[in-house]
Amino acid sequence: MIEFRNVHKTYPDGTEAIKDFNLTVMEGELLALIGPSGCGKTTTMKMINRLVEPTAGDIYIDGKKLKDYNIHELRWNIGYVLQQIALFPHMTIEENIAVVPEMKKWKKKQTHERAKELMQMVGMEPSIYLKKKPSELSGGQAQRIGVIRALAADPQILLMDEPFSALDPISREGLQKDIRKLQQQIKKTIVFVTHDIDEATALGDRVCLMNAGEIVQVDTPQKLILEPRDSFVRSFIGDKQSPWQTAVDIVAAQSVSRILTQTAYEEGEFDSEQSYILSSDDGQVLCAVEHGKQQHVTAIPNDMSILEAVGVFEELTASILPVTKGEELIGTITQQELLTYLASKMEVKNGVVTQ
Incomplete structure (x- = not known):
């Protein structure tokens, strides 16, 4: 589905963000990208929708080079969810969800039915929430709207850049369960960036652990944990724990x-x-x-x-x-x-x- 072939990214100041990157994300897979700050995981994800252009190498979707796609059509086919959802404050929830479908010339009835369907999938009653404004939602509810807004036009691919990291632990855990349940229904190809190893192993079909612009290990969560490739992997798995928890809570909350x-x-x-x-x-x-x-x-x-x-x-x-x-x-x-x-x-x- 998504393939990186010998991709490099060097910024004008000489920073080598991505080095000889080769990775295939399979259709319908949720791949979690994880690694320490500055490892290149967000740069990798942004190259998929051409918010960042590679310096060398090629990226393919369905066997076709990204540079051969019309950039607007490419982005319409890729949903994007950020940590800061940035819902349009003057629009209702339904109007927020309808932004991309309207760009794609969907009929109003089709867009309305799609909005209702997605709201129900994430447990938000359409008759209650569709006419509300973003200011009337909690942080967790706004994040759910951000996810379904990205899915509204039925894209092939969903990119999620640390979407839950600003939420409190209870809201975050609830949204993680929602995403896993939603993915079982919609089976989209999802690239999910996170800095939390427990989130990555709970959600990912596979986990890609990066360091200094390179892939260290790509594996299923269980293989990553049971068969770490080197000391960096072992250290990263052991060290990524939340400082706000007590020692008992840290261990008990792990998956x-x-x-x-x-x-x-x-x-x-x-x-x-x-x-x-x-x-x-x-x-x-x-x-x-x-x-x-x-x-x-x-x-x-x-x-x-x-x-x-x-x-x-x-x-x-x-x-x-x-x-x-x-x-x-x-x-x-x-x-x-x-x-x-x-x-x-x-x-x-x-x-x-x-x-």
Whole structure:
């Protein structure tokens, strides 16, 4: 879908922002771009809609070079969501959503129906919100409108540049869940820039970790966490935690994708000595097997927090549960692994829990 071939970007002051960049974003994939400040992730994303032009190399969409597209048509086909949503304050919510459809000469009825459909997808009742002004919305609601405004004209591609970083933790977590649910419905190709490793691993089908303008590792979240390529990856995964949280909250709020294992067997295999998850050959969860006995199982979504997962285990009295992304089995987790991970991250000194 989107392909970078030997792309470089050097700014007039000599800053080499992107170096020999090669990456393919697959159709319908949510790719998270992550890395320290100044690593080039936002520059990479902006090159997709030609807000930044590469110094060398080529970028392709659907096999066609970006420079061969009409720039206006290119941008109409790419939704863009920023940290600062910048809704037009004098317009209603419906008028804000309608901006690009109107540019594309959509009929008013079609635009109105599209606005209603998208509002319902993000849990905002159209009859209540469409006629409101941006000043009447909370930060989280405005951010939702920013997302659906970018989707209004049904673009192929959605670019999201740290869209939730200015929000409070509760609003941010809610929007992350909304995006994952929305992506399961719309299946757009999304490039999502973030500085938060937990956000990247919770949302991304794959995560591209960058440093100094280069790709360090591109992998599924579980492989990035379980098989870090080098010390930089290990350090980045370990260090990206929110300073406003206590040590207990930091660990408990992390997603379960940090501690996946792969104790899943395909249908037809059987080992009565172990506890594991039985799956079909297409990756669908069938049941759990514990000490030779098969039983119904509840799946844990990969973006569930460790604290929430502990509660699920307590409620179900299970020793092993599957972890899924959408409907696909991506790993398993045991109650013992949860407790071991929590213990490894915390230490008690003079009665105070530290990390």
